[in-house]
Amino acid sequence: MSRLGLTDPEREARLLSRIIETISAGLDLGEIVQGVAALITETTETDICFVHLLDDTGRRLVLRGATPPFDELSGQIELDLGEGVAGWVAAHGRPVVIDDDKLADPRYKYIPELRGEDFTSMCSVPIAARPGHLVGVLNVHTRVHRVFTYADVELLHSVGGLIAGTIENARLHGLLAEREEAMERFAERVVLAQEAERRRLAGEIHDGISQRIVSLSYHLSAALDALAPETPPPGGGRTVTDLRVAAEQIGRARALADDALRETRSAIEGLRPPVLDDLGLPASLASLARSFPSLAVEADLVPLRLPGHVETAIYRVAQEALSNVAKHSGAGSALISLAVRSGNVELEIEDDGVGFDPSRLAERPAPTGYGLGGMRERAELLGGRLEVHSRRGAGTLLRVVIPVRDLA
Ligand SMILES: Nc1ncnc2c1ncn2[C@@H]1O[C@H](COP(=O)(O)OP(=O)(O)O)[C@@H](O)[C@H]1O
Numbered sequence: 001m002s003r004l005g006l007t008d009p010e011r012e013a014r015l016l017s018r019i020i021e022t023i024s025a026g027l028d029l030g031e032i033v034q035g036v037a038a039l040i041t042e043t044t045e046t047d048i049c050f051v052h053l054l055d056d057t058g059r060r061l062v063l064r065g066a067t068p069p070f071d072e073l074s075g076q077i078e079l080d081l082g083e084g085v086a087g088w089v090a091a092h093g094r095p096v097v098i099d100d101d102k103l104a105d106p107r108y109k110y111i112p113e114l115r116g117e118d119f120t121s122m123c124s125v126p127i128a129a130r131p132g133h134l135v136g137v138l139n140v141h142t143r144v145h146r147v148f149t150y151a152d153v154e155l156l157h158s159v160g161g162l163i164a165g166t167i168e169n170a171r172l173h174g175l176l177a178e179r180e181e182a183m184e185r186f187a188e189r190v191v192l193a194q195e196a197e198r199r200r201l202a203g204e205i206h207d208g209i210s211q212r213i214v215s216l217s218y219h220l221s222a223a224l225d226a227l228a229p230e231t232p233p234p235g236g237g238r239t240v241t242d243l244r245v246a247a248e249q250i251g252r253a254r255a256l257a258d259d260a261l262r263e264t265r266s267a268i269e270g271l272r273p274p275v276l277d278d279l280g281l282p283a284s285l286a287s288l289a290r291s292f293p294s295l296a297v298e299a300d301l302v303p304l305r306l307p308g309h310v311e312t313a314i315y316r317v318a319q320e321a322l323s324n325v326a327k328h329s330g331a332g333s334a335l336i337s338l339a340v341r342s343g344n345v346e347l348e349i350e351d352d353g354v355g356f357d358p359s360r361l362a363e364r365p366a367p368t369g370y371g372l373g374g375m376r377e378r379a380e381l382l383g384g385r386l387e388v389h390s391r392r393g394a395g396t397l398l399r400v401v402i403p404v405r406d407l408a
Pocket residue numbers: 324325327328329330351353354355356361370371372373396
């Protein structure tokens with residue numbers, strides 16, 4: 001039995017001060033845990049140290065740090081509360097010492113990767129900043145037999161208490177960083193969506209509307225030229241042919257003006273369907289439902305008003321979903337419903353057509369604004385989600401769930 005305990009006061013002081021040094025160094029969680037494991041074995045004459053931390057659910061322990069060579073298993077060993085010695089310590093909040101013959105202890109669980117057969121004695125203590133506030137479990141093992149005294153256990157417990165707050169902070173810090181990153185990605189996607197919308201609008205103005213106006217102006221010039229040529233023909237007066245040419249040119253110009261007007265309307269409609277302003281969302285959806293000649297769409301829509309951008313998004317999704325039903329499903333009828341359930345607006349479009357395998361589309365890049373990818377994007381930009389339930393031969397149910405705080 002080794003006499004080199006954890007309880008040598010000098011060692012103890014050195015361990016605690018070096019641990020404080022490690023945790024104040026502001027490293028990331030993995031580095032802190034790894035550093036602490038190394039310090040503990042080094043200072044306490046134990047052979048290995050495992051640090052198991054509770055995961056975000058608080059229901060499972062995950063190995064987050066260990067002395068080499070077990071550091072390579074970090075993230076790979078998981079235990080439920082109550083499973084194995086560490087799980088038992090986590091569930092009960094009390095330390096466990098097993099001096100010998102671990103296999104005989106009902107709490108012990110043999111995990112081949114951790115090579116329990118190479119080690120004889122072990123001590124396992126909760127890592128908790130205060131009682132009942134468990135962060136994880138710290139285990140030390142020795143190759144040779146060792147009696148862990150009450151003072152040893154107390155010291156390990158203090159180490160656990162010292163690192164608990166830091167671990168908790170590092171975890172919170174990680175969560176915050178993750179959230180910040182998600183916000184950044186979100187902002188980026190908003191900008192991309194805006195850019196795509198601007199490009200679409202610019203394209204429609206450039207390729208459609210301004211081209212029409214250019215030709216319109218050309219036809220008007222031709223008409224003008226026929227009626228009042230810059231160099232009048234000898235004899236002056238306009239012939240019947242001139243008048244016919246002018247009339248024809250003006251006729252073409254008018255047709256182009258009509259086209260330009262139609263295209264302007266549709267470009268604006270691309271921004272916000274005017275029907276929404278006139279009728280509100282439920283009536284607009286009802287009118288949309290009636291606009292597919294080959295499809296009998298039953299509508300079940302609660303009366304409600306939502307912020308303009310949410311209405312636009314829902315309308316667009318319904319529009320695309322119903323055209324998908326008409327285009328792809330082969331169904332003769334469909335159902336559209338709009339409802340409010342536990343703080344969410346839910347839009348559902350259901351058909352009993354041919355169905356498809358949504359997982360095969362998952363990787364398809366989504367051109368912003370269109371198709372299933374565009375629908376998902378619209379829903380996610382509003383903090384919601386798109387669900388596609390479909391199977392070949394079993395129809396399709398598409399559901400968009402969007403959280404809305406104040407339902408007007
Ligand atoms: N209601 C539906 N019934 C059957 N297949 C569908 C339905 N909706 C979508 N799909 C399938 O999913 C594919 C992707 O749809 P979408 O992203 O809207 O692109 P697009 O309509 O341009 O093909 C469609 O090509 C079709 O195969």
